[in-house]
Amino acid sequence: MSISDPRSFLYQPGLLDPDGALRVTRDALKACDDGELYLQYSASESFGFDDGRLKMADYSTASGFGLRGVSGEMTGFSHANDLSEGAIRRAAETLQLLDPAKGQAAPPPRKNNRHLYTDGNPLDLVPFAKKVALCQQIDAAARARDPRVAQVSVSLAGSWSVIEIVRADGFVATDIRPLVRLNVSIVTEENGRRETGTYGFGGRKLYDDLFDEAAWNHAIDEALAQSLTNLRSVDAPAGEMTVLLGPGWPGVLLHEAVGHGLEGDFNRKGTSAFSGKIGQRVAAPGVTVVDDGSMADRRGSLSIDDEGTPTQENILIEDGILKGYMQDRLNARLMGVAPTGNGRRQSYAHAPMPRMTNTFMRGGNDDPAELLSRVKDGIFAKSFGGGQVDIVSGKFVFSCTEAYRVKNGKLGDPIKGATLIGDGPTSLTKIIGIGNDMALDEGIGVCGKGGQSVPAGVGQPTTLVSALTVGGTAG
16 A cells, blocks of 8 residues: 555554454454444644734644444443554453344445545645634734724634444445634724624635635624624523524534434433434424435535444434434444434544434525514524533523524614523424525534534524523623
8 A cells, every 4th residue: 555545544564454454353343243443543733823923733643443342232342542453452352341242243334435525635735834824814804804803813723534444244444534624703892891703614625615715704704793793782681582593503502402312322212302202293393304414525424424334314303203313333223223324433532322413404485584573572593602401301501692682573782691591392392483594504513422522513594483591681
């Protein structure tokens, strides 16, 4: 293998070769129902530009393997940062603690030659100086926009990962994954008051889009507009009221409040609010929720998941009826259904579990302006920050980073300190309007579960909810 072959980052002469990887995997998993050897090399970099100067520049590489054996409901998992046949054989000793499989071995994933993103390495294609210069250029342009700009922060990040999945049945699959992201944060100040606005974008692509002048100028405009809007904000009201959710990124509320509850492991164990409800109405008519990891270049997309299963469009809720869950191989097998391409892991040092990819609500037929006109007394939530969710109950608390008071169908003052409080299953039944403007987020999502973080995508149309509890600070 030559250096032009990305697999040469995984296989080094004298340490590990493809035949050796297959041989040691067969030996390690011969008494298991399922499992795999997961090999990974990754390189990542990040730049932080703050207060007009470069504050941080980081570059790192990592490589290693994760060896997993599955027998019944039991899983054995070992990992190391040593890509050698000897290290894998030592790790395999852990799997001897598993009870021998009693059933037939699980079949391999279906083969897939689809590539949803480039194999190119974004880190190598743009010189260091040019990346720093971009941050500098964005900083200068943002400060020149408005005299009220007090602080500008720019972050640029990229990664490139080569993974290979080797199974005891001879199945081998390789994926090469780029990921880039640009974030702009602007603090404005007026009459002693300071407020922040942020905007970011990215995806599984090279740096080209991030260096496009129109794209990063749009990021500045959006961050500045949010910051200036928040300078005019008044205290948020409190109480139960009608809430209009904006398109795109506000889908993060759907992701957290509903999406996690539709993952296979919680439902197999009966701990989700959606457990045992396949075929039942769980949302208002017209509500269709989809998870689709097969969308080109999207941040949450994967050509194959981290078990080798090709990703696909999974309709979770259709016209308000629960249709299915997101599955990895283990939970799918134990629930008697097919894997859905949602087995994901943070890195070689983590075992896979059912995770979302790009999760969104499909658009409806309503005009967003007409939905606004239907709000007699409520708020319009355009953008969200952080939130907390309880998977079992679906209860959530989300903070709004940009929101407005709405009275008699008209946008009023921007509001600060607004939080949305409710539970996912109930909220789904209170949706009374679905806009025709479905949009995906700009490529900034990170999803956490079980101590693991993975990139994810969200989206939705403008959505009208008849009642949510708004936590505010207005007296």
